[in-house]
Amino acid sequence: MSSLSYVSTDNNSAWSTFLAQVERVLPYLGDLALWADTLRHPKRALIVDIPLEMDDGTIRHFEGFRVQHNLSRGPGKGGVRFHPDVTLEEVMALSAWMTVKSAALNLPFGGAKGGIRVDPRELSEKELERLTRRYTSEIGTIIGPQQDIPAPDVGTNAQVMAWMMDTYSMNIGATTTGVVTGKPIHLGGSLGRVNATGRGVFVTGSSAADRIGLTVPDCRVAIQGFGNVGSVAAGLFHRAGAKVVAVQDHSATLFEARGLDIPALADYQRQHGAIAGFAGGTPLKEDEFWHQEYDIFVPAALEGVITPERARALQCRLVLEGANGPTLPGADDILRQRAITVVPDVICNAGGVTVSYFEWVQDFSSFFWSEQEINDRLDRIMREALEAVWQKADALDVTLRTAAYAIACERILMARRERGLYP
Structure with a gap:
């Protein structure tokens, strides 16, 4: 637990989850672990x-x-x-x-x-x-x-x-257009930015599905959260031929075994601000959402939603973390024991920050790329990052999350060590 005086002692808090993830990667950092407190503060x-x-x-x-x-x-x-x-x-x-x-x-x-x-x-x-x-x-x-x-x-x-x-x-x-990203296009924004996070979930999810023997057009997909990330990911899986059988947001849970009409649901959500009342699916109780059979589950809402209890209930083969920190550490262990593959948030939902990087670069140069160029660059970076993480996971015999942290923390702490301390 962190020694910071202004954080709670709740082991299920987002900060505690991050600290637990750091602890799990320490054995794989060698002498860089000396600098690990950099991550805790x-x-x-x-x-x-x-x-x-x-x-x-x-x-x-x-x-x-x-x-x-x-x-x-x-x-x-x-x-x-x-x-x-x-x-x-x-x-x-x-x-x-x-x-x-x-x-x-x-x-x-x-x-x-x-x-x-x-x-x-x-x-x-x-x-x-x-x-x-x-x-x-x-x-x-x-x-x-x-x-x-x-x-x-x-x-x-x-x-x-x-x-x-x-x-x-x-x-x-x-x-100073480069002070923020995600701006309107005519103020220095980047094409492809709005859909980037959801697209990254789909791209990494499709690659992960191939690796574990799932065929996307044959998959049943569930999406928790139908905002910008969840709706875009749902639309891309739908267009790829998958059946998005369940969607949950703050207002309702909808289920349709034959697959929801995602374009129609997205239009309804834009008009009403929620999915409640959409006639194309059967309403379920909130907890029933976690007990249906899926192939791919996408938590794309807020952090901490996959608790140990829900991890035991989930019936799927692949979890794609569209949200930040949706899985508690105890739930991570249960999912691994049940052979459910988790593509962690720090890879899965990194499409947004990747295209934000593209926008930042374009603002500095005042030279802007086409949406096809943006998507091609994004897809390549996401797939290469997932491939590197998967290879690290196989080499260390750890989860994809721990492998991603091993790669990332090595880069962060090496930079910290080489920069030294000032003064």
């Missing part, structure tokens, strides 16, 4: 107060965070989450997973993350804009295209990134 954590004038003239205060976990390999990179359950500890864990993710894909970034404890659905557009701009100003001293580059996450989108970019640019007196 975020470099910088900023808590900010965000006073907001509401449309009715009242003043409310919101709490915001920006955590830079590790910057040894490059500027921080990580999303901004607007959600009512955001905490400092959660943001710390998310920033740490970004550190590992960037290193596992060999991208020249460190890990960072941000968030505001707010339900954005309760704010008007003008309130949301004022909240975003004040938050950006508050964290403006530690972000920048060579310092820390935010991006969209749960509850944020391209419009929020446009407001962040504009606020930062106004504060420094120069348009």
Whole structure:
């Protein structure tokens, strides 16, 4: 358990999950394990107060965070989450997973993350804009295209990134498109960015399925979470011929043994903001979702959803972690014992940060690539990263997660050792 005084002692917290994952990789790091405390201590954590004038003239205060976990390999990179359950500890864990993710894909970034404890659905557009701009100003001293580059996450989108970019640019007196990624295309955004994370889940999932003897067109797929990641992954599996038989979001669980009409469900979700009420599937109780028979299961919502109890109940052969930290360490052990392959989040959902890297590079050069070029580069990087992790897992006789951490942590700690300590 971390010795940090401002974290909880909850063994199921996101930060505790990350620490447990670090502990499991230590035996494979050799003399680099001497530097392991680098991973257990975020470099910088900023808590900010965000006073907001509401449309009715009242003043409310919101709490915001920006955590830079590790910057040894490059500027921080990580999303901004607007959600009512955001905490400092959660943001710390998310920033740490970004550190590992960037290193596992060999991208020249460190890990960072941000968030505001707010339900954005309760704010008007003008309130949301004022909240975003004040938050950006508050964290403006530690972000920048060579310092820390935010991006969209749960509850944020391209419009929020446009407001962040504009606020930062106004504060420094120069348009700086590279301060955020996930922006609108005409403001320096990249083609392919919106679908990148879901596409990465599909690409790594298809490769993993081939390795364990699954044929995607014959697969039954379940998706938990039907936001940007889950809906895109579901659409790609659907187009590849797989049957997406179950989808769950915050509002409902839908099941259809013959396969849900994913394009129709996606249209319905865009119109209504949820899948509840969609006529093309049979509603199930929330817990029944975990007891159906699938080939591929995609958790694409929030962290900590696969508990040991649910790991014992899952009936599938392959888990693709579209969300960050969806599997608790105890559940990881159970899934391995049951011979269920898990493609870990730090590889599986790294499509977003990979195309964010492409966007960052394009902003510096002011030269932009076609969507086909973006997708081709993304697919190649994702497949090569998964191949390297699989080879490491076979060599060490460990899970794909531990293998990914072994590769990533070696890169992070080698950079830390070679840079040395200052002063």
